[in-house]
Amino acid sequence: MLKRLLLSLFLLLVLAWLIFAYREARHIQVNSIAVSLTRLPHEFDGFRIVLASDLHLNNDSVFTNQIRERLGELSADVLMLAGDFKDLFANEKMAAGQLLQLMPAIQRFERVYAIAGNMDTLRMMREVETLGIRVLRNEREVLKRGDATLGIAGVSYPYSQAGLTRILQHFQDARGRSLPDCQILLSHSPDVMLWAESRQADLVLAGHTHGGQIRVPFIGPIITKTRLGRQYASGLFAFGNTQLFVTRGVGTTYVPLRFLAPPEIVLITLHTKE
Numbered sequence: 001m002l003k004r005l006l007l008s009l010f011l012l013l014v015l016a017w018l019i020f021a022y023r024e025a026r027h028i029q030v031n032s033i034a035v036s037l038t039r040l041p042h043e044f045d046g047f048r049i050v051l052a053s054d055l056h057l058n059n060d061s062v063f064t065n066q067i068r069e070r071l072g073e074l075s076a077d078v079l080m081l082a083g084d085f086k087d088l089f090a091n092e093k094m095a096a097g098q099l100l101q102l103m104p105a106i107q108r109f110e111r112v113y114a115i116a117g118n119m120d121t122l123r124m125m126r127e128v129e130t131l132g133i134r135v136l137r138n139e140r141e142v143l144k145r146g147d148a149t150l151g152i153a154g155v156s157y158p159y160s161q162a163g164l165t166r167i168l169q170h171f172q173d174a175r176g177r178s179l180p181d182c183q184i185l186l187s188h189s190p191d192v193m194l195w196a197e198s199r200q201a202d203l204v205l206a207g208h209t210h211g212g213q214i215r216v217p218f219i220g221p222i223i224t225k226t227r228l229g230r231q232y233a234s235g236l237f238a239f240g241n242t243q244l245f246v247t248r249g250v251g252t253t254y255v256p257l258r259f260l261a262p263p264e265i266v267l268i269t270l271h272t273k274e
Helices: 002-025 061-072 092-106 122-130 161-168 190-198
Strands: 029-037 048-052 078-081 112-114 139-145 148-155 182-187 203-206 235-239 242-246 264-272
Touching: 029 242, 048 061, 061 092, 061 264, 092 122, 112 148, 182 190, 190 203, 190 235, 190 242
Parallel strands: 029 264, 048 078, 078 112, 148 182, 182 203, 203 242
Antiparallel strands: 048 264, 139 148, 235 242
16 A cells, blocks of 8 residues: 555656646746957947757747747847757758748847757758858858957858868968957857867857756756766856857757756847956
């Protein structure tokens, strides 16, 4: 009798946890963070970025509508989409249809940049471009305010030596000297961090980890999918003069659950560090 009671109690706890984790995964937070950069020109002080990663779009229109509502609440100088538009179990046509639902919110931003994630096929990224979103394939855009410049580069996944070599020209001149403008690198995974630090990037923005998606109390995330280590699952970190921000992302993969790692869209405000 006691064993049956304990088993029933255990099953109830598991059921309660599943309900909680499912609800957490479907409640997108909008978070704000301020980042100070030494080389950011004063003309770009207060420059705002909305970062959304790991949308993992499938046939869930209710969740897609919530993404649209959250994006619609925000205004910024630029919207950055850090890859994984398509869910593992969705095809490109399905994901593109959901992305189309997001376009009224996306088109509110004057500049929108995107990169490919590990779930995204070439066909998926062509669908993204068809909707008018600028996809950066180891390329850089330069924004200007007066004589000041801000470089926004995007590195494609999967990372290759050829791709990194191509994007290197946007960080250093022919003699290997750092270019004078402030450099932001958009990367799906934080794994490029050490490479970016050695190339004197000022800020790296990444996703991919989902913040661990499932975190164990007092232990933290078990799986983060980054070689940097579990401590870099989400948040702001400094590597010398290069800063790294890893977002928990929006969607889920494998199971529609999150625990102590709620989905988020992040508003990043840049400031000049004196």
